[in-house]
Amino acid sequence: MNSFLKSWLTNGQRPRVVILGNEKGGSGKSTLAIHIVAGLLAAGFRVGSIDLDGRQGTLSRFLENRRRAKAERPEILLPQHRQVSLSRSATEDRSGDEKLDQVVTALEGLSDTDFIVVDTPGSDSVLCRAAHVFADILVTPLNPSYLDLDAMVEVDESAERIVGPSAYSELVLYMMEKRREMRIGDLRWVVVLNRLPNVNTKVTRSVTQVLEELVPRLGFRLAEGIHDRVVFRELFLQGLTVFDGVDRGVLRLANRGLRHGLKEMRDLLATLQGDDRPSRATTPIGNYGRTEPRSETTGESWGRPPAVNP
Numbered sequence: 001m002n003s004f005l006k007s008w009l010t011n012g013q014r015p016r017v018v019i020l021g022n023e024k025g026g027s028g029k030s031t032l033a034i035h036i037v038a039g040l041l042a043a044g045f046r047v048g049s050i051d052l053d054g055r056q057g058t059l060s061r062f063l064e065n066r067r068r069a070k071a072e073r074p075e076i077l078l079p080q081h082r083q084v085s086l087s088r089s090a091t092e093d094r095s096g097d098e099k100l101d102q103v104v105t106a107l108e109g110l111s112d113t114d115f116i117v118v119d120t121p122g123s124d125s126v127l128c129r130a131a132h133v134f135a136d137i138l139v140t141p142l143n144p145s146y147l148d149l150d151a152m153v154e155v156d157e158s159a160e161r162i163v164g165p166s167a168y169s170e171l172v173l174y175m176m177e178k179r180r181e182m183r184i185g186d187l188r189w190v191v192v193l194n195r196l197p198n199v200n201t202k203v204t205r206s207v208t209q210v211l212e213e214l215v216p217r218l219g220f221r222l223a224e225g226i227h228d229r230v231v232f233r234e235l236f237l238q239g240l241t242v243f244d245g246v247d248r249g250v251l252r253l254a255n256r257g258l259r260h261g262l263k264e265m266r267d268l269l270a271t272l273q274g275d276d277r278p279s280r281a282t283t284p285i286g287n288y289g290r291t292e293p294r295s296e297t298t299g300e301s302w303g304r305p306p307a308v309n310p
């Protein structure tokens with residue numbers, strides 16, 4: 001491992017790193033990255049952000065929009081942002097080493113922050129794997145569909161029996177083990193169902209049930225789900241989020257969707273920092289850093305797969 005990364009990881013004073021990861025594309029990584037950045041800023045933290053998705057650059061583009069909005073409304077808060085691996089043309093790509101150097105430079109430059117939020121592309125790459133090495137908190141959004149579930153775990157044709165972990169889950173378990181070996185504190189893995197429909201469908205119930213079964217096997221926390229809401233889609237071009245409404249008064253919107261969306265995002269932030277209770281009107285998120293008891297069942301042994309409905 002790169003010597004900077006090694007000493008950076010073992011430094012107890014460094015910022016906490018929150019990574020949005022899932023090899024399945026379109027699950028909501030960038031949407032959640034945007035909201036986690038905005039939520040941490042609204043709570044008064046110094047926030048850095050890194051966009052590892054050089055092709056789409058969704059987080060970077062959102063922050064460009066937000067920078068423009070700030071020109072008119074100075075109270076809008078911005079993170080210190082870095083974009084990694086922006087290729088100069090569609091055919092040219094930078095090498096894995098060159099990208100890793102850029103990540104190291106980005107981390108060094110963001111050392112005076114409390115949190116660094118990293119958005120990753122929806123595909124496996126050397127860089128994406130490397131990003132999982134320095135994650136303190138990994139957030140994996142998943143849409144409530146068997147297709148998305150398949151990126152986490154293999155189930156039989158009726159989804160009643162868990163067959164084994166996916167390549168991605170194995171990668172995360174491996175990273176958890178590596179961190180333990182290196183004594184750099186446990187990786188906190190939070191899985192969140194995103195784009196939940198308003199009607200409780202059979203597939204949503206079934207996917208939720210499988211995830212609940214997986215909690216003790218893979219050692220993740222299953223956060224309260226996030227619903228499919230217009231408010232999470234419509235504010236991108238304005239560079240705004242639900243946190244800019246009720247709390248900061250920038251948004252002149254106070255509809256139900258906004259209030260409910262804000263509560264969902266606050267609950268997610270509470271889960272990230274270890275406070276799994278549902279949020280009240282103002283979520284305290286200042287006590288990050290307490291050591292979590294290590295989960296007794298972190299997926300070391302898959303054993304015999306149990307039936308979901310015995």
Ligand SMILES: Nc1ncnc2c1ncn2[C@@H]1O[C@H](COP(=O)(O)OP(=O)(O)OP(=O)(O)O)[C@@H](O)[C@H]1O
Nearest residue numbers: 025026027028029030031122195227228229232233
């Ligand atoms: N909770 C939500 N409610 C409504 N729309 C959502 C929600 N989450 C994500 N979306 C929409 O779903 C689409 C995919 O989301 P997003 O781009 O965040 O996924 P991603 O995982 O970053 O994708 P990629 O792997 O391509 O980077 C976007 O159109 C986004 O606006």
Ligand SMILES: [Mg+2]
Nearest residue numbers: 029030053058
């Ligand atoms: Mg994305």
